[in-house]
Amino acid sequence: MDVYDVSDDLIKKLNDWKLIGIISGKFNELKENHSKVNFVEHALIDFKYMEKIFLNVTLRESKCNKRSVEFRMLGNEQFSLKNRKYFQALELYNKSICYAEPNSENLSIGYANRSAVFFEWKRYRECLANIELARKANYPERLRHKLDKRERDCQQLVQQQPPDIVPYNFKMSFDAHPQVPFIANCLEMRETPDEGRFIVTTQDLVVGDIVATEEPFCSSLLAPMRYIRCSNCKEERYLTLIPCDNCCSVMFCSEECKKRANSTFHKYECPIIDLLHRMFNKIHCIALRTTLSALDLYGSIEELMAFCEQPQNQHKSVFDLDYTQLTPQEHYRAIHGLVTNQHLRSVSDLFQRSVVCAVLKHFIMEYTPLKEYLGGEEGRNFFTDLLFRHLQTSPSNMHGIDLVEQANETKDDQSHSSGAYAFLSLLNHSCAPNTLRIYEGVKAYLFVLRPIKAGGVLYDNYGAHFAVFGKKQRQETLSMQYRFNCKCEACELDYAKYRNLPFKASVPLVSNDTDLKLLGAYNYEFALNNYQKYCDFLTQNADAFPCAQISSAEECLKMALHIMVDAVPLKAKM
Numbered sequence: 001m002d003v004y005d006v007s008d009d010l011i012k013k014l015n016d017w018k019l020i021g022i023i024s025g026k027f028n029e030l031k032e033n034h035s036k037v038n039f040v041e042h043a044l045i046d047f048k049y050m051e052k053i054f055l056n057v058t059l060r061e062s063k064c065n066k067r068s069v070e071f072r073m074l075g076n077e078q079f080s081l082k083n084r085k086y087f088q089a090l091e092l093y094n095k096s097i098c099y100a101e102p103n104s105e106n107l108s109i110g111y112a113n114r115s116a117v118f119f120e121w122k123r124y125r126e127c128l129a130n131i132e133l134a135r136k137a138n139y140p141e142r143l144r145h146k147l148d149k150r151e152r153d154c155q156q157l158v159q160q161q162p163p164d165i166v167p168y169n170f171k172m173s174f175d176a177h178p179q180v181p182f183i184a185n186c187l188e189m190r191e192t193p194d195e196g197r198f199i200v201t202t203q204d205l206v207v208g209d210i211v212a213t214e215e216p217f218c219s220s221l222l223a224p225m226r227y228i229r230c231s232n233c234k235e236e237r238y239l240t241l242i243p244c245d246n247c248c249s250v251m252f253c254s255e256e257c258k259k260r261a262n263s264t265f266h267k268y269e270c271p272i273i274d275l276l277h278r279m280f281n282k283i284h285c286i287a288l289r290t291t292l293s294a295l296d297l298y299g300s301i302e303e304l305m306a307f308c309e310q311p312q313n314q315h316k317s318v319f320d321l322d323y324t325q326l327t328p329q330e331h332y333r334a335i336h337g338l339v340t341n342q343h344l345r346s347v348s349d350l351f352q353r354s355v356v357c358a359v360l361k362h363f364i365m366e367y368t369p370l371k372e373y374l375g376g377e378e379g380r381n382f383f384t385d386l387l388f389r390h391l392q393t394s395p396s397n398m399h400g401i402d403l404v405e406q407a408n409e410t411k412d413d414q415s416h417s418s419g420a421y422a423f424l425s426l427l428n429h430s431c432a433p434n435t436l437r438i439y440e441g442v443k444a445y446l447f448v449l450r451p452i453k454a455g456g457v458l459y460d461n462y463g464a465h466f467a468v469f470g471k472k473q474r475q476e477t478l479s480m481q482y483r484f485n486c487k488c489e490a491c492e493l494d495y496a497k498y499r500n501l502p503f504k505a506s507v508p509l510v511s512n513d514t515d516l517k518l519l520g521a522y523n524y525e526f527a528l529n530n531y532q533k534y535c536d537f538l539t540q541n542a543d544a545f546p547c548a549q550i551s552s553a554e555e556c557l558k559m560a561l562h563i564m565v566d567a568v569p570l571k572a573k574m
């Protein structure tokens with residue numbers, strides 16, 4: 001059961017009982033968002049939905065040695081000589097570590113088993129770090145000889161481990177903008193009634209130019225990544241992750257990250273973490289995280305309320321911020337000002353969104369310390385309004401953070417987190433985009449994919465790419481999720497020709513970014529013609545792949561962009 005099952009079921013019941021007209025009429029009359037959400041919450045309580053959720057969905061799984069042992073056994077099976085699936089083993093050992101009861105030997109055995117994986121991977125420093133974690137967690141005496149031997153071997157071999165790769169810092173291709181230091185000085189924001197705000201360039205841009213490097217206001221790790229990355233900083237530190245002391249679904253890369261998360265968002269998410277993962281999707285989770293991050297900016301809810309009500313904080317963008325003192329509060333002004341598209345939403349859209357908001361706020365207020373923090377009704381209503389606001393801004397503005405710096409054997413083809421980026425959220429959509437976001441950690445770099453003449457608009461792609469989806473499907477997604485009718489240059493293109501072509505081999509070595517793959521399809525014919533050239537390049541730079549070494553990957557990326565882009569089917573139109 002997820003939250004959409006709840007809203008579908010409620011609407012079906014209201015239809016069956018012929019109450020839908022009355023209820024949606026009453027709902028529509030309510031002016032404030034918190035009144036709409038409270039109205040829906042009461043209906044969900046009256047019709048026993050909240051009770052049903054409580055009885056059927058675990059809010060937070062308890063630590064459990066039995067399950068910890070089960071996951072460890074599964075991990076051992078993957079680790080075995082027969083399977084040698086070390087990455088899978090590592091994830092299961094991390095799960096075992098999370099489920100281990102405090103001070104139980106399962107925690108220390110989990111760390112010790114993890115050290116064995118690193119030994120196999122010749123990651124001796126991480127192996128030693130895990131041995132230390134195992135010892136600190138009281139590794140049982142009867143098994144000690146194994147660990148001692150591994151430690152001795154490691155100490156001998158550690159000198160042979162190459163130094164860690166220092167991530168390459170992509171540099172902007174232009175001087176910094178005088179107002180917004182992390183974007184190129186040639187970018188400007190424009191606004192029209194039909195397209196809202198969007199970004200244009202005042203200078204010609206060429207393929208491979210980097211025109212922005214942006215850190216998110218906040219980000220939220222996707223549930224499938226919870227045993228792989230740190231929930232706080234999102235770094236891929238599955239190497240030395242430590243568990244949350246209370247839940248079995250969150251890990252951190254250090255005590256500092258754990259402390260930071262526990263004093264901010266995790267304080268509220270932890271008591272209902274498994275409900276969040278089970279009932280809600282990534283859009284809902286980043287909406288909640290943005291709301292909780294906003295809450296964290298101020299000492300009291302009253303201060304945040306005052307901030308949100310000030311006229312100078314409405315509909316602001318990165319171009320309105322004061323960068324001489326870019327505090328998180330100042331940063332949030334631009335996140336608070338992202339488009340909600342509320343005026344374009346139908347009653348049924350707002351009703352469904354209210355169900356999501358009602359379930360989310362019900363459980364977070366009932367079962368976590370949040371209610372206490374919010375104080376009386378005014379604080380609770382304000383929180384509801386803010387959550388509802390971000391449940392509207394998130395689907396249109398938040399970004400999936402993809403894997404670029406993936407090392408060997410890790411999961412490919414997936415985003416690991418969602419992030420709130422104030423500048424990137426100002427880029428409008430095209431079904432044939434001329435820019436591409438690439439991530440290093442959670443930092444985003446905006447690359448130019450096709451030449452853009454001075455005065456031209458920079459376009460991102462929101463997922464509805466012409467090479468992958470037909471026109472009807474694209475237009476449905478764009479109007480349902482993003483609330484606009486696309487009229488871009490690629491709108492009429494026939495996608496079928498580009499679908500399911502064997503282009504992938506030429507691209508994902510550089511990036512797992514979906515757009516780049518799509519771009520490969522988009523320029524398929526040219527890519528095929530240049531495939532050999534591209535493969536030769538990869539072979540000559542074999543050391544750099546899979547691309548942990550971003551410095552070499554940059555060259556490769558640029559090369560790939562040129563190969564992919566030079567012969568765009570749209571070239572004639574440019």
Ligand SMILES: C[S@@+](CC[C@H](N)C(=O)[O-])C[C@H]1O[C@@H](n2cnc3c(N)ncnc32)[C@H](O)[C@@H]1O
Nearest residue numbers: 195196197339396397425426427428429482484
């Ligand atoms: C990520 S925001 C882009 C910035 C937005 N235009 C603004 O004013 O803040 C996404 C929203 O912009 C609008 N939008 C994006 N691409 C568009 C396009 N090609 N034509 C018209 N509106 C567009 C839609 O309202 C969409 O929900």
